[in-house]
Amino acid sequence: MSYNNSACFNEARRVAIFGGTHGNEMSGVTLVNLWVKNSAEIQRKGVETKPFITNPKAVEKCTRYVDTDLNRAFTSENLSASGGDDQPYEVQRAQEINGIFGPKGSPEAYDVIFDLHNTTSNMGCTLILESSKDHFNLQMMNYIKKAIAPGSCLVLLNEHPLLKYSTSRSVAKHPVGLEVGPQPQGVLRSNIFEAMRVILKHALDFIELFNEGMEFPPCTVEAFRVSERIDYPRDANGNIIAMVHPNLQDCDWEPLNPGDPMFQTFDGKTIRYQGSGTVYPTFINEAAYYEKQQAFVTTRRETLVASSIRKA
Numbered sequence: 356m357s358y359n360n361s362a363c364f365n366e367a368r369r370v371a372i373f374g375g376t377h378g379n380e381m382s383g384v385t386l387v388n389l390w391v392k393n394s395a396e397i398q399r400k401g402v403e404t405k406p407f408i409t410n411p412k413a414v415e416k417c418t419r420y421v422d423t424d425l426n427r428a429f430t431s432e433n434l435s436a437s438g439g440d441d442q443p444y445e446v447q448r449a450q451e452i453n454g455i456f457g458p459k460g461s462p463e464a465y466d467v468i469f470d471l472h473n474t475t476s477n478m479g480c481t482l483i484l485e486s487s488k489d490h491f492n493l494q495m496m497n498y499i500k501k502a503i504a505p506g507s508c509l510v511l512l513n514e515h516p517l518l519k520y521s522t523s524r525s526v527a528k529h530p531v532g533l534e535v536g537p538q539p540q541g542v543l544r545s546n547i548f549e550a551m552r553v554i555l556k557h558a559l560d561f562i563e564l565f566n567e568g569m570e571f572p573p574c575t576v577e578a579f580r581v582s583e584r585i586d587y588p589r590d591a592n593g594n595i596i597a598m599v600h601p602n603l604q605d606c607d608w609e610p611l612n613p614g615d616p617m618f619q620t621f622d623g624k625t626i627r628y629q630g631s632g633t634v635y636p637t638f639i640n641e642a643a644y645y646e647k648q649q650a651f652v653t654t655r656r657e658t659l660v661a662s663s664i665r666k667a
């Protein structure tokens with residue numbers, strides 16, 4: 356069968372699974388360490404899958420990063436910077452990673468990179484995409500969602516012109532973030548660990564089927580597009596004066612309407628959402644985002660259209 360609107364991609368022969376981009380997100384660190392020892396579980400016919408700890412110093416210290424956030428470090432300026440040992444550790448590391456799995460944006464770059472993250476937010480299984488036009492990734496999302504049903508897995512689209520950042524996975528032709536929570540920093544929870552493992556199994560199955568020549572018909576994928584970053588309310592000195600409201604806490608992906616409670620001040624006052632229209636908050640009260648002045652991010656629901664794909 357052939358479709359008018361069919362996209363061809365080369366076989367995805369080189370795949371990497373990154374763990375420890377943030378050294379205190381234990382599911383990815385543990386899975387990748389496990390697979391470095393024995394990779395049988397992640398190998399598929401016709402694909403070479405490389406498990407890789409991206410920030411070993413941060414993993415060693417069980418901290419998010421040592422000098423600067425590695426998952427913001429893959430800018431063209433950083434990747435082309437000279438200075439060697441004088442650069443922050445993560446900038447040096449970004450250059451090494453770009454050398455092994457990139458160069459970013461080149462034909463030599465890895466086909467797919469899965470980057471494993473945990474969140475302290477109640478997000479469940481979330482796949483993070485950086486482009487609504489990557490039909491290979493959109494088809495992969497559709498495949499994974501169907502494969503894990505009745506379990507669920509949502510797609511967060513980080514395509515905002517100002518809020519997009521330069522991730523470790525962005526080195527690949529098809530970057531995929533996997534964010535599973537809630538799990539505290541430095542803690543391993545079996546349910547979160549297993550959920551992450553299952554998603555990866557299906558993702559790798561998809562790649563194997565694609566390489567074997569399976570054609571994937573057109574489909575639609577529900578996604579949540581990043582819309583706005585919401586900071587905590589602060590006083591004139593920049594100190595936080597309110598917490599996430601109990602009605603919002605743990606309610607990632609649930610609709611937030613104008614007038615709904617959003618924050619609660621320390622003296623018990625409610626601060627309400629004043630935006631226009633319904634949004635879907637996520638990364639609510641993520642521990643790592645206090646330093647980024649972000650209490651949560653709002654998203655808007657969208658239906659993305661994926662054309663059929665087959666291998667070239």
Ligand SMILES: CC(=O)N[C@@H](CC(=O)O)C(=O)O
Pocket residue numbers: 377426472473474475483513522532534641643
């Ligand atoms: C909690 C956390 O680290 N989240 C990731 C999301 C992503 O990978 O895009 C980050 O901020 O880098």
Ligand SMILES: [Zn+2]
Pocket residue numbers: 376377380471472473
């Ligand atoms: Zn992370």
